[in-house]
Amino acid sequence: MANRLVNMPRLQSILSAEGIDAIVATSPENVTYASGYWALSQWIRRGPQTYVLVPAADPEDACLVASSSLLDLLADQRVWVKDVRRFGYFRMDRTEGQLDALSARQAALEDLPVEDDALTALVAALEARGLASARIAVDELGLLPGHWEQLQARLPHAQLVPAMRLFRAIRAVKTAVEINSLRQAAQITERSIAAALAIARPGITEIAMARAFHTQTVAENAWPVLGCIGFGSRSAMPNVQPSETALAIGDIIRFDAGGRYNHYRADIARIATLGPAPDRVRRYHRALHLGVEAALQAIKPGVAASTIFDVAVETVRREGIPHYARSHVGHGIGLDGYDLPDLTPTSSDLIEEGMVLCVETPYYELGWGGLQVEDTVVVRADGVETFMTTSGALMEVGA
Amino acid sequence: MANRLVNMPRLQSILSAEGIDAIVATSPENVTYASGYWALSQWIRRGPQTYVLVPAADPEDACLVASSSLLDLLADQRVWVKDVRRFGYFRMDRTEGQLDALSARQAALEDLPVEDDALTALVAALEARGLASARIAVDELGLLPGHWEQLQARLPHAQLVPAMRLFRAIRAVKTAVEINSLRQAAQITERSIAAALAIARPGITEIAMARAFHTQTVAENAWPVLGCIGFGSRSAMPNVQPSETALAIGDIIRFDAGGRYNHYRADIARIATLGPAPDRVRRYHRALHLGVEAALQAIKPGVAASTIFDVAVETVRREGIPHYARSHVGHGIGLDGYDLPDLTPTSSDLIEEGMVLCVETPYYELGWGGLQVEDTVVVRADGVETFMTTSGALMEVGA
Numbered sequence: 130m131a132n133r134l135v136n137m138p139r140l141q142s143i144l145s146a147e148g149i150d151a152i153v154a155t156s157p158e159n160v161t162y163a164s165g166y167w168a169l170s171q172w173i174r175r176g177p178q179t180y181v182l183v184p185a186a187d188p189e190d191a192c193l194v195a196s197s198s199l200l201d202l203l204a205d206q207r208v209w210v211k212d213v214r215r216f217g218y219f220r221m222d223r224t225e226g227q228l229d230a231l232s233a234r235q236a237a238l239e240d241l242p243v244e245d246d247a248l249t250a251l252v253a254a255l256e257a258r259g260l261a262s263a264r265i266a267v268d269e270l271g272l273l274p275g276h277w278e279q280l281q282a283r284l285p286h287a288q289l290v291p292a293m294r295l296f297r298a299i300r301a302v303k304t305a306v307e308i309n310s311l312r313q314a315a316q317i318t319e320r321s322i323a324a325a326l327a328i329a330r331p332g333i334t335e336i337a338m339a340r341a342f343h344t345q346t347v348a349e350n351a352w353p354v355l356g357c358i359g360f361g362s363r364s365a366m367p368n369v370q371p372s373e374t375a376l377a378i379g380d381i382i383r384f385d386a387g388g389r390y391n392h393y394r395a396d397i398a399r400i401a402t403l404g405p406a407p408d409r410v411r412r413y414h415r416a417l418h419l420g421v422e423a424a425l426q427a428i429k430p431g432v433a434a435s436t437i438f439d440v441a442v443e444t445v446r447r448e449g450i451p452h453y454a455r456s457h458v459g460h461g462i463g464l465d466g467y468d469l470p471d472l473t474p475t476s477s478d479l480i481e482e483g484m485v486l487c488v489e490t491p492y493y494e495l496g497w498g499g500l501q502v503e504d505t506v507v508v509r510a511d512g513v514e515t516f517m518t519t520s521g522a523l524m525e526v527g528a
Numbered sequence: 529m530a531n532r533l534v535n536m537p538r539l540q541s542i543l544s545a546e547g548i549d550a551i552v553a554t555s556p557e558n559v560t561y562a563s564g565y566w567a568l569s570q571w572i573r574r575g576p577q578t579y580v581l582v583p584a585a586d587p588e589d590a591c592l593v594a595s596s597s598l599l600d601l602l603a604d605q606r607v608w609v610k611d612v613r614r615f616g617y618f619r620m621d622r623t624e625g626q627l628d629a630l631s632a633r634q635a636a637l638e639d640l641p642v643e644d645d646a647l648t649a650l651v652a653a654l655e656a657r658g659l660a661s662a663r664i665a666v667d668e669l670g671l672l673p674g675h676w677e678q679l680q681a682r683l684p685h686a687q688l689v690p691a692m693r694l695f696r697a698i699r700a701v702k703t704a705v706e707i708n709s710l711r712q713a714a715q716i717t718e719r720s721i722a723a724a725l726a727i728a729r730p731g732i733t734e735i736a737m738a739r740a741f742h743t744q745t746v747a748e749n750a751w752p753v754l755g756c757i758g759f760g761s762r763s764a765m766p767n768v769q770p771s772e773t774a775l776a777i778g779d780i781i782r783f784d785a786g787g788r789y790n791h792y793r794a795d796i797a798r799i800a801t802l803g804p805a806p807d808r809v810r811r812y813h814r815a816l817h818l819g820v821e822a823a824l825q826a827i828k829p830g831v832a833a834s835t836i837f838d839v840a841v842e843t844v845r846r847e848g849i850p851h852y853a854r855s856h857v858g859h860g861i862g863l864d865g866y867d868l869p870d871l872t873p874t875s876s877d878l879i880e881e882g883m884v885l886c887v888e889t890p891y892y893e894l895g896w897g898g899l900q901v902e903d904t905v906v907v908r909a910d911g912v913e914t915f916m917t918t919s920g921a922l923m924e925v926g927a
Contacts, residue, residue: 156574158574170767173754175557175670202765205769219766221764221892226895228894228895269674274690340747343746344743347743348743350739357568367620370566370601454619455619456618493620495621496625497623
């Protein structure tokens with residue numbers, strides 16, 4: 130179990146509390162989470178189907194439903210699920226000589242019986258486990274419209290309930306292997322910000338700085354995903370996409386960015402100015418930074434997410450932005466960029482040990498600029514352990 | 529119209545042929561296609577909703593349904609749709625001074641009335657156009673389960689039909705701006721393969737070569753997406769993900785890879801060997817290459833996709849791999865990696881001028897290796913114009 134992504138005790142506990150007999154992953158995040166299987170085509174397109182069935186009573190009896198065209202990745206990856214049902218046609222030739230170990234694993238998978246489609250394979254897997262009349266949570270996020278109704282029609286005695294909410298609840302508390310990947314993803318992002326800021330000088334464009342950012346991400350074997358990098362008044366655009374805008378002395382440089390490492394996301398925000406920061410930038414940024422620091426101090430198992438929100442917002446207001454308002458001051462992060470909990474004023478979530486949180490206090494003032502501090506931390510028994518190797522303080526660079 | 533992605537005459541013709549009054553895009557590919565709007569969060573996560581409504585009778589009266597949190601990108605991008613309906617809360621402060629042009633556009637969008645959610649905004653847009661009882665094609669790919677039923681319940685007199693199939697048919701024939709992006713994406717991929725092969729030497733790993741590949745992609749302002757790079761017997765894995773496997777003299781190096789440029793995908797395959805190629809590699813590769821060349825010669829408007837399949841497979845068999853078998857020899861490419869047409873033996877599609885095709889003859893022999901030639905071309909009135917600046921011939925490198 131040590132190198133599994135899935136938090137199996139939490140999965141079992143949540144299924145038990147809801148009276149659910151089995152859960153089925155269908156979306157890329159939940160398939161990878163439940164099994165370790167990263168099925169390329171569903172990650173880069175919408176439509177391709179892959180499923181993981183986990184029976185609540187005996188999770189080791191899980192089943193993976195995989196396309197015949199993706200069995201190579203199943204043979205090559207660390208997937209703990211033993212029972213595989215494949216579907217669809219894919220042509221592979223086979224050499225006449227002895228097979229190496231990897232090829233032999235792939236050959237064994239290709240020799241499995243084949244079903245016509247993914248739903249047929251899933252129905253067979255459920256029936257084989259005596260779950261045809263069970264209460265089954267099905268992840269609605271990866272299904273195509275109509276699939277839910279087809280599944281219900283083929284399992285008329287089953288009670289299907291949506292699983293997206295349950296998977297989000299399960300994924301909220303990370304396992305050790307997830308925490309390690311998230312730490313690395315976060316630190317790769319910090320180094321990518323440093324690499325980008327290293328080329329800051331008057332006249333450099335947002336696009337050039339983004340290129341430096343992503344180049345470092347790739348150099349560390351991560352995938353570029355989020356790259357909001359804006360200069361001057363463009364820093365007020367929450368989702369700013371790099372343009373040919375050139376950097377000038379006194380400009381804010383806002384990063385809200387992060388790649389994907391071992392499938393796990395990063396989401397970090399840092400602010401610099403080219404040359405000395407204007408006074409209001411310095412004052413406002415200090416207040417935002419203190420807001421994050423206060424929130425991090427307040428995070429402990431058992432504390433309400435809404436309390437963290439209040440601490441952050443009240444600190445920012447008291448320390449220098451009296452009109453500061455937000456809908457949230459952070460969120461969980463994992464295979465998805467927005468895992469639970471949400472740090473909102475109305476959240477009913479409690480902080481738990483093992484949650485990995487992005488804590489942030491963005492401030493967007495249209496026509497002036499945007500400032501933001503966003504750190505990633507893991508919740509431990511007595512507070513937070515930060516993933517950050519850099520301070521969220523304002524940086525004055527170049528010039 | 530000149531810089532629009534959407535092929536509006538084709539859209540109107542297909543809607544007219546199917547008796548459809550309006551079409552609604554919901555998936556990221558179709559939203560960007562229909563409007564030019566690239567709404568970050570729906571591209572990197574599943575769940576966030578953005579819609580484009582295009583009335584068949586008057587496409588210029590299109591409507592964009594956008595989240596309040598993504599209005600900055602709408603202000604900053606080339607979006608031709610004038611009517612915007614926003615939904616959801618997002619906090620933006622506004623400076624007291626004069627606004628620059630970009631900030632003023634964003635401010636105007638933020639001053640629009642706000643709806644509670646995306647479906648409510650869509651229903652209002654349909655009602656405002658007298659389409660509440662119309663026959664409406666709705667892209668099912670971007671909706672969440674339940675949305676379809678909710679939409680039908682709120683428009684009880686409307687006839688909703690799935691639009692995914694229609695959008696795929698519309699997108700199959702590219703506009704000039706799409707062709708330019710696809711050409712650039714393909715050529716960036718060729719240069720990324722060259723950059724990767726430039727470091728080929730005994731002992732280099734698949735991961736190191738993938739890093740060189742993606743670094744070049746990023747250097748050309750494209751996003752890494754597909755990076756199947758395998759050595760030796762691992763080249764037989766269709767979806768091979770780079771590992772610590774080290775390159776040895778005589779090894780096959782297989783690339784099936786491509787990034788995303790201006791939102792448009794690339795998918796190119798090339799083969800090299802480290803040092804002189806073993807005889808069977810050379811013979812088989814020559815046959816596969818001739819298969820692609822013959823297919824490209826056969827592609828003309830009006831020819832059946834199934835004919836292209838037959839030409840490719842028969843050529844490969846005749847030229848040296850008598851047992852060659854495939855389910856397809858290529859596909860369209862665009863915002864999605866697999867656009868129409870599919871070059872399959874059972875396809876009923878005809879080749880049309882303006883289609884952009886990936887034509888490929890992969891051969892995977894488990895335990896031995898994989899070989900593949902994949903070129904991207906655009907169909908012109910009298911045949912194909914290739915995007916390739918390199919030959920698909922086998923390359924012998926390094927050593």
